[in-house]
Amino acid sequence: MPARHRPPADTAPVRAHTPPPVAALPLPAAEGSPARTPMAFVQAIVLAYAQRGLDASGALAQAQIAPEQVADSRARITAWQFERLSGSAMRELDDEALGWFVRRLPWGSYGMLARASVSAPDLRVALLRWCRHHALIADDITLDLTVSGERATLAITEHRDLGPLREFCLVSVLRNALGLSCWYIDSRIPVLQVELPLPEPAHADAYEVLFPSPVRFGALRTALHFDARYLTLPLRRDEAALRQMLQNALPLTVLQYRRDRLLVQRVRQLLAAPQAGHPIQALPQHSAESLAALLHVSPRTLHRQLKEEGATLQGLKDEVRRARAVELLHRTQRPIKQVAEAAGFGNEKSFIRAFRAWTGHSPAEFRKMVRI
Secondary structure (H helix, E strand, O other), rough: OOOOOOOOOOHHHHHOOOOOOOOOOOOOOOOOOOEEEEEEEEEEEOOOEEEEHOHHHHHHHHHHOOHHHHHOOOOEEHHHHHHHHHHHHHHHOOOOOOOOOOOOOOOOHHHHEEEHHOOOOOOOHHEEEEEEEEEEHHOOOOEEEEEEOEEEEEEEEEEOOOOOHHHHHHHHHHHHHHHHHHHHHOOOOOOOEEOOOOOOOHHHHHHHOOOOOEEEEEEOOOEEEEHHHHOOOOOOHHHHHHHHHHHHOHHHHHOOOOOOHHHHHHHHHHHHHHOOOOOOOOOOOOOOOHHHHHHHHHHHHHHHHHHHOOOHHHHHHHHHHHHHHHHHHHHOOOHHHHHHHHHHOOHHHHHHHHHHHHHHHHHHHHHHHHHH
């Protein structure tokens, strides 16, 4: 899903009240926050109207976008304005893809794809179904899901020249898939990196909100990378939940998920990764700020999300340090000072004090006990 909204239902009773699918790209923005959606995406919708010989002025008026604004590539609009514009455009053009593909995707197309995936046992199967079924309704592009080690990649292959709507199409398709995936497993899926075979646009700063992760322009392909562990999470939605979501899909896909069901694992992994090039492979002395930067969240969000998952940063640090110290005391002859450093402590005294609190014994006493 692009800026995070999902396709409408494909049944007549819902159609009259269903908001736009997740094909448009409003950027996450709280009410009253500054406009962030670049005018380039508005211009793409206006172009889609022109290609059909239609006038976009009515849709622009509903979104409170003045015609003279559209020509100003530096201008920005709010998420609400883009929601109104894209919703009107999808209805008037009867195309949830907003002109990206040779064939129109009639209202309800993306809802149909969501239904085909919602019964999957886990996210991997759901995304594989999404990719396969997307090719049935639009053969202009192909989506592929692959896994290499701990990294999953959702890639797009283009089978024709997408023309001036190329950027809008590629970004929207990635956001559609990402937003729906988050909703399926009820978890934020942090993006590790995005690759786009496009020159860096003047509105490149908008991508910091679209994909809070490194974005590489000028790449050889379109791809979105994320932690493969999310693929193993079971789907937490059913048909009833899908029907309800499709009636108000845009907020779901615009707003980032607060919950991250793998956050504890990801923090633990970062804390346990030895410092590169360190002579004794010491654990890093991460602060909340440094971890938050690596996870692309704020320190406040990091603490809040850990609390929601029943954990604390200090508790995870203690867990990782204790495990490393116990392993080294049990399996090596390293001096206590080196064990302290390897376990991420700045000095031996603080390590001995912490280890005694964890085990009731000093490191030296513990080492004697486990070797008796």
